[in-house]
Amino acid sequence: EAQVTQNPRYLITVTGKKLTVTCSQNMNHEYMSWYRQDPGLGLRQIYYSMNVEVTDKGDVPEGYKVSRKEKRNFPLILESPSPNQTSLYFCASSFVGRDTQYFGPGTRLTVL
Amino acid sequence: AQTVTQSQPEMSVQEAETVTLSCTYDTSESNYYLFWYKQPPSRQMILVIRQEAYKQQNATENRFSVNFQKAAKSFSLKISDSQLGDTAMYFCAFIDNYGQNFVFGPGTRLSVLP
Numbered sequence A: 001e002a003q004v005t006q007n008p009r010y011l012i013t014v015t016g017k018k019l020t021v022t023c024s025q026n027m028n029h030e031y032m033s034w035y036r037q038d039p040g041l042g043l044r045q046i047y048y049s050m051n052v053e054v055t056d057k058g059d060v061p062e063g064y065k066v067s068r069k070e071k072r073n074f075p076l077i078l079e080s081p082s083p084n085q086t087s088l089y090f091c092a093s094s095f096v097g098r099d100t101q102y103f104g105p106g107t108r109l110t111v112l
Numbered sequence B: 001a002q003t004v005t006q007s008q009p010e011m012s013v014q015e016a017e018t019v020t021l022s023c024t025y026d027t028s029e030s031n032y033y034l035f036w037y038k039q040p041p042s043r044q045m046i047l048v049i050r051q052e053a054y055k056q057q058n059a060t061e062n063r064f065s066v067n068f069q070k071a072a073k074s075f076s077l078k079i080s081d082s083q084l085g086d087t088a089m090y091f092c093a094f095i096d097n098y099g100q101n102f103v104f105g106p107g108t109r110l111s112v113l114p
Helices: none
Strands: A004-007 A010-013 A019-025 A031-038 A042-051 A054-057 A076-078 A087-094 A107-111 B003-005 B010-014 B019-021 B024-026 B032-039 B046-052 B064-069 B074-079 B088-096 B102-104 B108-113
Touching (some): A004 A087, A010 A019, A019 A031, A019 A087, A019 A107, A031 B102, A042 B088, B003 B088, B032 B074, B074 B088
Parallel strands (some): B010 B108
Antiparallel strands (some): A042 A054, A087 A107, B003 B024, B019 B074, B032 B088
8 A cells, every 4th residue: 555654643752852753655756755734834844855865954944854865764853852843743755746745644743 | 935825714614515715825936836735633634636837727626626827826726515524624735846845825724514
């Protein structure tokens, strides 16, 4: 089954404790992206990757890191999480950026 | 930078009626792509419809159609014969021809009433 998977689905952590949210797709897509969703703001792009070893900042990259060492995986890293990073996070992928994006199920992150 | 605006935070419609959700965007590009995504209570993001700016014909998908007005930078979504399962958040989104930065609007919460 073609899909984008994210783990964990739910996470509660404390300020400053490094965490990684994994994202994997099995569709051989070149483009992958991370978004955060906050009430009243819609989805905002954090980082995107147009291919292996190629990553670029989106609209809200501060406090986040990503890597794209393999085509299928695109982890999101929070080196020192803060409460303002409490949000719902989505990973998405597509063949190229202007194609339809397929979204993962979302990760609900709470930083205390 | 591109921006996407959805001026209706919430809307409601009676089952079987027609409703139109509005979206405007700002860009200096001449070619780009526009999308409507649906997010039901399950939180899953689902593509509703996609429009390529260089195509003058409005995209349609079953009960869903768009009114794309390129000069006015408007991209509204019409849902015909509304069903209870259409209850969701609807997001308008834009990406340029280079396929890089994806920009979403703030969303419209649609409730379909029985």
